[in-house]
Amino acid sequence: MSLTLDLPGYLRITCAPAVAPYLASELAALGFKAPTPTERDTWVDVEGTLIDAMRLNLQLRTAYAVLFLLAEFRCNDLEQLFERTNGIPWEEFVPADGYLTVASRVNNPSVTNWNIANLRVKDAIVDRIAEKAGRRPDSGPDRSGVVVQVYWVGTVCRLYLNASGNKLADRGYRRMPHLAPMQETLAAAVLMAAEYTGEQPLVNPMCGSGTLAIEAALMASGRAPGLLRTDFGLSHTLLHNEEIWQSVRREVSRRPAVVGSALRTTPAPIIATDIDPRAISAAKQNAKTAGVDNMIQFAVCDFTETKIPETPGIVLLNPEYGERLGEIATLEKTYDRIGDFFKKQCAGWTGYVFTGNKDLAKKIRLTASRRIPFWNAKIECRLLKYEMYQGTRRKPKDEA
Numbered sequence: 001m002s003l004t005l006d007l008p009g010y011l012r013i014t015c016a017p018a019v020a021p022y023l024a025s026e027l028a029a030l031g032f033k034a035p036t037p038t039e040r041d042t043w044v045d046v047e048g049t050l051i052d053a054m055r056l057n058l059q060l061r062t063a064y065a066v067l068f069l070l071a072e073f074r075c076n077d078l079e080q081l082f083e084r085t086n087g088i089p090w091e092e093f094v095p096a097d098g099y100l101t102v103a104s105r106v107n108n109p110s111v112t113n114w115n116i117a118n119l120r121v122k123d124a125i126v127d128r129i130a131e132k133a134g135r136r137p138d139s140g141p142d143r144s145g146v147v148v149q150v151y152w153v154g155t156v157c158r159l160y161l162n163a164s165g166n167k168l169a170d171r172g173y174r175r176m177p178h179l180a181p182m183q184e185t186l187a188a189a190v191l192m193a194a195e196y197t198g199e200q201p202l203v204n205p206m207c208g209s210g211t212l213a214i215e216a217a218l219m220a221s222g223r224a225p226g227l228l229r230t231d232f233g234l235s236h237t238l239l240h241n242e243e244i245w246q247s248v249r250r251e252v253s254r255r256p257a258v259v260g261s262a263l264r265t266t267p268a269p270i271i272a273t274d275i276d277p278r279a280i281s282a283a284k285q286n287a288k289t290a291g292v293d294n295m296i297q298f299a300v301c302d303f304t305e306t307k308i309p310e311t312p313g314i315v316l317l318n319p320e321y322g323e324r325l326g327e328i329a330t331l332e333k334t335y336d337r338i339g340d341f342f343k344k345q346c347a348g349w350t351g352y353v354f355t356g357n358k359d360l361a362k363k364i365r366l367t368a369s370r371r372i373p374f375w376n377a378k379i380e381c382r383l384l385k386y387e388m389y390q391g392t393r394r395k396p397k398d399e400a
Contacts, residue, residue: 003070003093004050005239010069011048012151012160015062015185017375020044022189023062030059039373050234053163054245057234058226058252061188061219064167067149067160075157077110078120085124085159093161093237096133099145100125103162106152121150121159145236165233172229173290174209176282181208182318182354184225186376187215193372193383194314194352198267201313203349205303205341207272210283210296212316217292220267224252228290268313273299273306304341312348321357321381328360335363342366342388351386358382365395 015023020037024044027034032046048056053066060066073084094100102118102125111117125148126136137145147162169185182190191212196202198220204213218225226232227249234240274280277300287293299306303317317338322328342351343366355361356379361368370385 002089003239005054005241005244006049006051008047008049010045011053011056012043012045012067012069013056013060014043014064014067016064016183016189017042018373019062019185019189022192023060025192026060026062027056030056050161050163050239051244051248053234054232054248055252057164057168057232058224058249060168061215061225062185062192063164064169064185065149065162065164066168067162067164070148070159070161072156072158074155075108075152076155077108078116081117081152081157082120082124084157085121086128088125088128088159090125091129091132093239094125094129094137094146095236095238096129096135096137098137098236100137100139101141101143101145101147102139102150103147104150104152106150108152108154111152117150117152121148143233145233147233161234161237163232163234165231165236168226170229171225171290173214174211174286175289176209176285179208179279182211182376184211184215186374187211188219188225190316190352190354190374190383191216191219193374194316194350194385196314201268201309201311202270203306203308203313203315204270204272204317205274205306205315206317206319207274207283207298208279208318210272210279210286210298212318213270213272213283213296214287214290214292216270217267217287217295218290220270221292221295223291227253267295268311269297269309270295271297271299271306271309273301273303275300275302304337304345308345308349313350314352315342315346315349316352316354318354319360321355321360321379331357331360332363335360336365339364339366342386346388347390349388351388353384353386354381355384356381367395 018039020041024034024037034044034046056066102122104114104117106114106117130136143166149160149162151158169183171184202216280300366386368384369387372383374381
């Protein structure tokens with residue numbers, strides 16, 4: 001059976017650890033039936049076509065990549081991997097004059113280096129194309145052309161066409177990243193975990209290059225994040241149909257993304273501040289590139305001087321936590337000041353702190369009502385939730 005854009009099949013949508021439940025909620029809101037994932041899962045599988053993959057590339061906020069299953073087979077060793085990969089009609093969708101990238105996740109006793117599996121799959125593909133078309137596509141690691149993903153666990157191997165190419169976190173708006181920025185997909189998941197919808201004000205002190213505030217603005221306005229980007233892996237295949245692709249883009253641009261969006265005519269205020277003027281300059285430029293600069297109020301100030309609106313909402317901080325930036329002694333004082341800021345200036349609000357340092361989090365000296373797990377790259381993190389009622393008590397320092 002030839003691969004076509006409307007051929008029913010299976011999609012694997014990948015994500016960061018602990019993000020799968022938020023990804024599943026996005027998929028459910030978009031009409032896909034998916035099994036309930038655990039926090040340990042790093043993907044969600046659904047039924048769908050490559051046209052569905054186009055839509056999901058544009059609509060999903062928390063996903064890394066959208067993969068389409070090409071083949072599933074029993075495989076015991078590298079020779080079987082080559083033979084069965086070589087039997088797939090790659091010449092039907094990989095251009096002979098194109099560029100190919102192979103990525104893999106391998107857990108098989110016959111393979112001690114995943115690069116070897118990549119090489120065997122790559123050789124099987126280009127040998128097949130050379131036989132059928134008379135020339136081999138170039139290959140390498142930079143994902144600028146067709147991307148094939150290999151999942152080989154035990155004796156089961158699955159080959160996927162990566163319809164996204166580069167990871168979906170690369171929205172296209174972060175031209176000025178500043179220091180240690182939060183990844184866009186993680187920011188979207190954090191906002192979902194904080195139950196942000198755009199109906200309530202959002203205050204984001206320590207905003208850095210503005211990722212949290214920009215993702216919030218995209219959510220509040222219902223804008224699909226992938227519309228900011230033009231290059232996806234599927235467009236480099238022989239299956240690409242420009243008329244269908246533009247039709248999908250128009251459809252998605254007319255239909256506001258439903259997850260995390262109140263779709264208000266005038267969304268509640270989004271306020272982003274940072275003490276570093278360079279951070280605010282970067283954040284403003286990124287917001288302008290994303291087309292949401294008119295939705296965010298930026299200011300240069302210490303986080304304690306951030307103006308808090310009268311109407312309660314969410315105040316969300318992502319302070320340094322000593323893994324990449326900052327000195328621990330200085331950060332201890334900062335976290336202590338965060339507790340004072342919440343207590344004295346945010347009564348009636350819901351406070352959140354995203355941190356990868358549990359010892360520093362204790363310096364806040366407030367009782368978190370929830371501790372939501374996330375991973376920032378290889379750093380285990382928590383999103384700490386604080387219900388700031390009138391008269392919320394701070395713990396004495398000896399008790400903390």
